[in-house]
Amino acid sequence: MSEIAIQVEHLSKQFRIGANSFQKTFRETVSDAMLAPARRLRSALRGQGTQAATKEFWALRDVSFDVNQGEVVGIIGHNGAGKSTLLKVLSRITEPTAGSAMIRGRVGTLLEVGTGFHPDLTGRENMYLNGAILGMSRAEINRKFDEIVAFAEVEQFIDTMVKHYSSGMYLRLAFAVAAHLEPEILIVDEVLAVGDAQFQKKCLGKMGEVAQNGRTVLFVSHNMAAIRSLCQRVIWLNKGTVLKDGPSASIVNEYLMETVTSSSSRVDLSEATRQYDFGKRLKITELTFNNGEPILHGQPLNVSFNYEAYSTVYGVSFGFGLSSLEGTRLLSIDSDLYSSRYTIHGGNKGQAHVIIDTLQLQPGIYLLDVGSRSGDGNALDYLPGCAQIEILPGPTTPASMSRLDYAGSVRLEGRWQWTQDATKELD
Known part of the structure; x- marks a missing residue:
């Protein structure tokens, strides 16, 4: 039996939506404190309470699944289905409200352009910083350094602070670091859409190589062709819950059938x-x-x-x-x-x-x-x-x-002949 790399049990994540539900900067906190007396006075004159209305929103609700070591799993769903929230919980960026997520192995994460990069550090410095976060030794990073830089195509800018990079340069370097530093588990959100078509093809090829090397991959994308070609299995999220979990071909087909409106003709x-x-x-x-x-x-x-x-x-x-x-x-x-x-x-x-x-x-x-x-x-x-x-x-x-959905889209009937040693089976 394969070893379990990711184990998610009854995972839920709740957000509070309202005026005071999000984290504030220090400047916003000081400003709110100074303006609070005036706001309370206005609320009293209007006969209203001072407590801003909030409501609960469950981005994830009772999500459970296992991912075996070496498995490549796609996460699909409409916008707002909970895909990115799930990956943030698995990457330890945010804490779950309930349930648990066990990760066994070193994790490389790419959830948005430049995840984990410091804008005031150079590309070279960020490569070593990211490697250290992943638990890589300096010797391991040195061994992969030239390969990462060549893949990202940022050789002449490697000693430039990344805040001066274009979004495309940022993405190329971030993906190259995440994919080349050999994490046991690679978690990738829908970031490839930022790059051009040539770079997307290059990234998908690298992800396929990572998968073939026996590492575990979680891949969120709206590109169903990429999901179908890279992933053996797909988890379909809908409104924060697991709607379907199964082979990629059948789940992707069901998902696409749902997206087609009745007026498609x-x-x-x-x-x-x-x-x-x-x-x-x-x-x-x-x-x-x-x-x-x-x-x-x-x-x-x-x-x-x-x-x-x-x-x-x-x-x-x-x-x-x-x-x-x-x-x-x-x-x-x-x-x-x-x-x-x-x-x-x-x-x-x-x-x-x-x-x-x-x-x-x-x-x-x-x-x-x-x-x-x-x-x-x-x-x-x-x-x-x-x-x-x-x-x-x-x-x-x-x-x-x-x-035969994997075998091409144009199916033509031909004239077939069989040798006499072949026996026709009954329909």
């Missing part, structure tokens, strides 16, 4: 935020799949574009794409590849339609990109990742397909 784009000058000359106001009916695997797909033109545009084409949650494009449909382009006069509203005879993307959740361009190739409107689209099993979808 009809996407209102009229008020969507656009970058640059997209939507100024022509705007796609709505995209409708199957007249608002569910989208089914193996069945025809009918897509309608509603648009408004604010000036005359020539050679107009429309298109949409469906991508995996990792951002890999799986399906692209563009009108200019298969039909003529059109002139649309300013002030006109209209529709464009496209039909796909058989939709071969397997059941699941996909990201939608929508766009339109003019005859000179310039984008008229572009909305990347503007909605999540759900494809449901159709009447011809094999029941076994639900077990």
Whole structure:
């Protein structure tokens, strides 16, 4: 039996929300003391009490779970579900109101940009400080020093005070220290969103390496692709309690299904935020799949574009794409590849339609990109990742397909032949 690295039993954390419920600075405390008599006088004249109203808020309520040594566990949930509070309790940053959390092993924590860094120390000094906090000897830190600096890409700034770092530099160094100083348990909150795409990929690769080396990882993220690829198991928090706990693929799928609204087959784009000058000359106001009916695997797909033109545009084409949650494009449909382009006069509203005879993307959740361009190739409107689209099993979808979610999203039927020594099993 694997040794338990993290043991959480009936953990609860309560906060008091109100005027006096948060910690104050020394300056605020002195100021409040000086102004208190005047406030009490005003309250008496109004006939009100002097005690500010507070209310209790349970960020965590009776949370219990175990994490075995070497296990990589994702923590997911909507904003306010209690994910960050849980990690702060496990990292000994805040005390629980009730229950207990036992940690067996040296812990490396990255809960926000620059956790544990002192702004008036240089990058070099902070590396040794963080290492000491983790229980590392100076010799151990020296051995990892060059590797950490190279990973963080801050060589020329390593002797600069970190208060002068950009947020990206701060993050790179903080993550590099937390991941390279070989803690037995690595706790990482949703900090990778601060970095650029290249650095996020680099961090995820390092976390995968940490996991393969048999160390324990707790990872909070809204990036379900990262959770699915890194974690063997997922704990889903909802309103401070454990809603689900199980294999990452099934829990992530359930979580994503909940995030899809019932109107996902009809996407209102009229008020969507656009970058640059997209939507100024022509705007796609709505995209409708199957007249608002569910989208089914193996069945025809009918897509309608509603648009408004604010000036005359020539050679107009429309298109949409469906991508995996990792951002890999799986399906692209563009009108200019298969039909003529059109002139649309300013002030006109209209529709464009496209039909796909058989939709071969397997059941699941996909990201939608929508766009339109003019005859000179310039984008008229572009909305990347503007909605999540759900494809449901159709009447011809094999029941076994639900077990193949890890094997790609486009499933095509082929002509198979077996040698005579293979025996067909009964259905």
